[in-house]
Amino acid sequence: MFRLQTRVLIANVVCGAVTLASGALMLEAGMSGVAAIAVALVLGLVVALVGARVAPAPARRALRALHDGVMGFAESDFATRIAAPSPDEVGDLVAVFNRMGAVLRAERAELIQRELLLDTLLQGAPMAILLVDQRQRIVFANAACRRVFHGAARLHGRALPEIVPLAPEALRGPLRRGEDSLVSWEHDGQEESFRVLVRAFHLNTVPHRLLVIERITHELARQETATWKKAIRVMSHELNNSLAPVSSLAHSARVAAERPDAATRLPAVLDAISERVAHVTAFLEGYARFARLPAPRREAVPLAPFLATVGQLFPFTLDAPVGDAHGWFDPGQIQQVLINLLKNAEESGSAPDEIRMAVDQVEAGIRFTVRDRGHGMDEETMRKALLPFHSSKKAGAGLGLSLCSEIVDAHGGRLHLARLDEGGMAISVWLPGRTGPA
Known part of the structure; x- marks a missing residue:
């Protein structure tokens, strides 16, 4: 052919x-x-x-x-x-x-086989996973999302702002802001802690955001147990270091009392004993304050003079004037919270002029947000930041942020930690108004 x-x-x-x-x-x-x-x-x-x-x-x-x-x-x-x-x-x-x-x-x-395998893995994952496109439309949601969004039958194709009200109240702010967060709410009859991770990327040149909501209650419980063990070791070590010299000094005092020059030698020995006792007392008092936090005495607080007093102790830049706005909280306790946050911002390596505070009237309450441009926190530090006795500082007692969290919780408020894209941290404190939760 x-x-x-x-x-x-x-x-x-x-x-x-x-x-x-x-x-x-x-x-x-x-x-x-x-x-x-x-x-x-x-x-x-x-x-x-x-x-x-x-x-x-x-x-x-x-x-x-x-x-x-x-x-x-x-x-x-x-x-x-x-x-x-x-x-x-x-x-x-x-x-x-x-x-x-x-x-x-x-x-x-x-x-098709790979997609089926990936979908099976994602649907079976214990954490809630959402994929949102540039129009805020949900293009993927796994089965765990239904538990977070109160049993919503269909999430695919819906707008994220449309389903945010279905989420627990503590989760709504991080979802709207699209930032990494640690939040807690009552889940299955008990208080549960969750970590929110938000990552932006391009899929077929189109901007997308991946949101992961992971329950970390058991992990935090294990860390809390380890923290208490560490606290016991720290306290035992500190007490031993102080009591051993006291015992030795007491023996020296008995020997000195029998000497003819006891009147001149005993005061120095007793002063040394008093110094060690004062050190132990101050050490234990710090932990006692954490354990014996009094109930807040709320009152109407004019914000302008309140913030001016805080600024005299730790300078900061206020984003906008607060005018004649008022808050409803215990001024002494919340002043202690803000001073702790400003002190942490200063110790993070942030320049003084980059430590800022924003005050907003939101969600029937007031929110203070302290921002810095310091070295920030990694994920491991963020997970443990609110645990008692955990500190990333060599000389830290680990009570600063945990005490802040206790004070804010006692007010019925929320303390929220977030890393900033440009570097540094933003820590916000939301406090309910007079008609908010007690």
Whole structure:
């Protein structure tokens, strides 16, 4: 069987031969030269058209099939397979098409299996996972999301702002702001702690956000147990370090009392004993304050003079004037909270002019937010930041943020930690108004 190129060449030769023969016959028949040439060209054209219609018909059918197959590829239909018409160029093209279809079918089957495996893993994950596109539409939500959003039957395709009110109140702020957070709320009849992680990325050049809400109650409970063990070790070590010298000094005092110069030696020994006792007392008093936190005595507090007093102790920059706004809280306790937060911001390495505070009237209450540009916290430190006796500072007692959290909780408020994209931390304290929770 001739290849297509050969058949076209033969058709051209036949067409030329017919044209020449027709011209010669017309001249022998006595026709003029112009008329003979015209008739010969017409006959050659007729032969060429007939050849074009008859000779490549299988090739035309194969090309139409290839066209339809490629259009199927565009619509993700890779099932088409074309029978090769003949071993020519068109046949080679058909063979390439069939091989390409087989490869695409295999790759799609593998992709489907991978997607099925990934979906199974995500749906079975204990943490709630949400994927949100640039229009705030939910493009993926796993089964755990239904527990977080109070049994919402369908989340896919809905707008994130539409479902935020379905979440527990403590979770709504972090979801709206789109920032990493540690929050707590009552879940299944008991207080549970959750970690919110938010990550931005591009999917097919389109901005997306991944939100993960993970329960960390058991992890925190284990850390709390370890923290209490550490506290006991710290207290035992501190007491031993103080009591051992006291015991030695007491013995020295007894010996000195028997000496003739007791009146001159005893005061120095007793002063040393008093110093060690004072150190132990101060050490234990710090922990006692944490354990014996009094109930807050709320009152209407004008914010402008209150913040001015705080600023005299630890300078900061206020984002906007508070005017004649009032808060409803224990001024002494909340002053202690803000001073602790400002002190932490200063010790984080932030420049004084980069320590700022914002005061907002939100959610039927008031929110203080202290921001800095220091070294911030890593995830491990954030998870443990509110635990008693945990400190990232060498000389820290680990009571600062945990005491702040206790004070805020006693007010019925919330303390929230977040890392800033530009570096540093933002720690906010929300306190309910006079009609808020007691």
